[in-house]
Amino acid sequence: MLDLQYICDNLEPVAENCRNRGVEVDLDSIVALRGRRSELITSGDELRREQKATSSQIPTAESDEAKQVLIARGRELREQLQGLDGELAEVEADLRSGQSCIPNMTHPDAPIALGDDGHVELRRWGDVPEFDFEPRDHVAISEAHNLIDFEAGSRVAGHGFYFLKNEAVLLELALMQLAVTRLREADFTLMTTPDLAKDEIIEGIGFLPRGPESQIYSIENSELSLVATAEITLGGAFKDQVLEIDDLPLRCAGISHCFRTEAGAHGRATRGIYRVHQFTKVEMFGFTAPTLEASNAFHNEVVEIEEGLFQALEIPYRVVDTCTGDLGGPAYRKFDLEAWMPGRGDGGDWGEVTSASNCTDYQSRRLGIRCRTPGKKGTEFVHTLNGTAVATSRALIALLENHQRADGTIHIPEALRPWIGSDQIG
RNA sequence: GGAGAGGUGGCAGAGUGGCCGAAUGCACCGGUCUUGAAAACCGGCGUCGUGUAACAGCGACCGGGGGUUCGAAUCCCCCCCUCUCCGCCA
Numbered sequence: 001m002l003d004l005q006y007i008c009d010n011l012e013p014v015a016e017n018c019r020n021r022g023v024e025v026d027l028d029s030i031v032a033l034r035g036r037r038s039e040l041i042t043s044g045d046e047l048r049r050e051q052k053a054t055s056s057q058i059p060t061a062e063s064d065e066a067k068q069v070l071i072a073r074g075r076e077l078r079e080q081l082q083g084l085d086g087e088l089a090e091v092e093a094d095l096r097s098g099q100s101c102i103p104n105m106t107h108p109d110a111p112i113a114l115g116d117d118g119h120v121e122l123r124r125w126g127d128v129p130e131f132d133f134e135p136r137d138h139v140a141i142s143e144a145h146n147l148i149d150f151e152a153g154s155r156v157a158g159h160g161f162y163f164l165k166n167e168a169v170l171l172e173l174a175l176m177q178l179a180v181t182r183l184r185e186a187d188f189t190l191m192t193t194p195d196l197a198k199d200e201i202i203e204g205i206g207f208l209p210r211g212p213e214s215q216i217y218s219i220e221n222s223e224l225s226l227v228a229t230a231e232i233t234l235g236g237a238f239k240d241q242v243l244e245i246d247d248l249p250l251r252c253a254g255i256s257h258c259f260r261t262e263a264g265a266h267g268r269a270t271r272g273i274y275r276v277h278q279f280t281k282v283e284m285f286g287f288t289a290p291t292l293e294a295s296n297a298f299h300n301e302v303v304e305i306e307e308g309l310f311q312a313l314e315i316p317y318r319v320v321d322t323c324t325g326d327l328g329g330p331a332y333r334k335f336d337l338e339a340w341m342p343g344r345g346d347g348g349d350w351g352e353v354t355s356a357s358n359c360t361d362y363q364s365r366r367l368g369i370r371c372r373t374p375g376k377k378g379t380e381f382v383h384t385l386n387g388t389a390v391a392t393s394r395a396l397i398a399l400l401e402n403h404q405r406a407d408g409t410i411h412i413p414e415a416l417r418p419w420i421g422s423d424q425i426g
Numbered sequence: 427g428g429a430g431a432g433g434u435g436g437c438a439g440a441g442u443g444g445c446c447g448a449a450u451g452c453a454c455c456g457g458u459c460u461u462g463a464a465a466a467c468c469g470g471c472g473u474c475g476u477g478u479a480a481c482a483g484c485g486a487c488c489g490g491g492g493g494u495u496c497g498a499a500u501c502c503c504c505c506c507c508u509c510u511c512c513g514c515c516a
Contacts, residue, residue, distance in 0.1 A: 038476080041475070041476065041485085042476070042477095042484095042485095044485080044486095045475090045476070045484060045485040045486085046484085046485090048484090048485060048486085049484065049485070051496080051497080052485095052497085054496065054497090055444075055495095055496045055497040056444070056445090056497080057496095058444080058496060058497075059444055059445090059497095067496090070496065071495095071496045071497095072496080073496075074495090074496030074497070075495090075496060076496095077496080078495085078496075078497095242473090370473095378473085378474095379473080
């Protein structure tokens with residue numbers, strides 16, 4: 001959520017930003033609602049002041065008649081106030097829902113475009129493997145080595161669910177171990193997190209928990225939903241807290257399951273574990289001082305960690321600067337890592353494996369996460385950032401497909417061996 | 427899941443209808459004193475909204491929401507959370 005004052009003071013830049021991001025908003029109605037809100041607050045305050053003055057005279061009223069007059073006046077004031085408060089509640093609800101539709105402002109260097117093709121590749125690492133045999137995709141590979149059971153997944157939970165088996169299990173655990181070990185070295189506080197969260201928290205982070213388009217599974221007859229990422233729980237962990245600026249940046253690394261309905265994804269490439277309803281993830285989350293210097297620096301650090309991990313996995317990747325149309329609501333800038341996946345598309349393709357966003361104060365404003373600076377009055381909203389350390393399902397795809405050999409065995413990168421106990425599968 | 431107790435400022439802890447945005451203590455900040463520190467003494471010490479050039483002023487906030495009343499931290503209803511005991515359980 002953007003600051004209301006900011007929106008009204010910067011109508012044209014905000015409108016332009018919305019156009020760049022492909023979001024339609026009615027800024028005029030927001031301005032009008034804000035004006036009405038101010039009027040209601042001002043007259044409400046005035047009524048309350050008079051109400052206080054009136055009722056404080058009652059105990060010392062000279063006569064019973066005088067007292068009755070004051071009581072009648074007080075009753076009248078209360079009724080007026082109830083009317084005002086009712087309207088105020090409506091206006092604020094409308095204002096808030098309008099305000100929530102406005103996306104975050106955008107980093108000046110982010111590419112401006114609406115479609116996928118607007119992304120800008122910043123750099124590449126590693127060489128795309130050239131096979132002197134016909135490479136298999138991860139589905140075929142896991143069939144050969146008995147690594148993933150899709151049929152059992154379907155029987156138990158339906159399409160989009162799966163069982164990992166044998167070395168795939170070890171690989172998933174090893175990926176998490178590697179990520180967690182490195183994040184601990186980088187001074188992140190490790191945490192496991194709830195896999196459910198209140199809708200209020202989910203909205204604060206910027207997801208829509210209910211409704212036909214929702215990517216989120218919600219629990220019937222409750223305010224809870226299954227999380228789509230630990231970003232939700234890690235950000236929500238500090239809801240309504242005031243942090244000391246000297247304690248920032250706060251680095252958290254959360255392990256969680258991620259649940260996604262993938263509504264509207266039917267018909268898209270659905271083979272294998274690229275797009276599934278449940279996967280496991282190690283997520284980074286940061287709270288920084290409320291300056292772009294601080295959060296941009298942290299953003300770069302997050303991407304560096306992600307790159308370090310994929311380098312350790314010996315997987316070729318490219319870093320992509322996400323264009324305005326694909327930033328979503330909360331992100332100010334987003335860098336994705338796309339790993340090379342030889343089995344994807346026709347002859348291999350890049351596939352998103354991580355995503356790192358600087359959300360500036362967009363999430364913290366709605367969640368009420370602030371910081372205090374000694375000697376400075378008041379508090380400010382912190383900046384929040386999130387990034388995938390490793391999403392095990394997609395990392396697994398890249399791992400299996402890039403490291404397959406002509407004889408059918410799969411090379412295991414050095415970095416994972418401590419947890420696998422072997423240098424190859426098969 | 428059942429029974430009880432409780433949620434008040436950074437913390438502790440008063441406050442059962444008006445004089446309460448809230449005693450007191452601790453912590454914290456500034457000052458006096460001191461060679462320095464401690465102690466003592468004096469003063470300050472919340473957040474949000476509105477407003478101001480900046481002060482001031484005004485309003486809201488005693489777990490959350492609703493209600494009663496001229497007036498609610500205080501009375502009533504619903505919800506959440508914490509603690510103790512019992513049951514169940516990895």
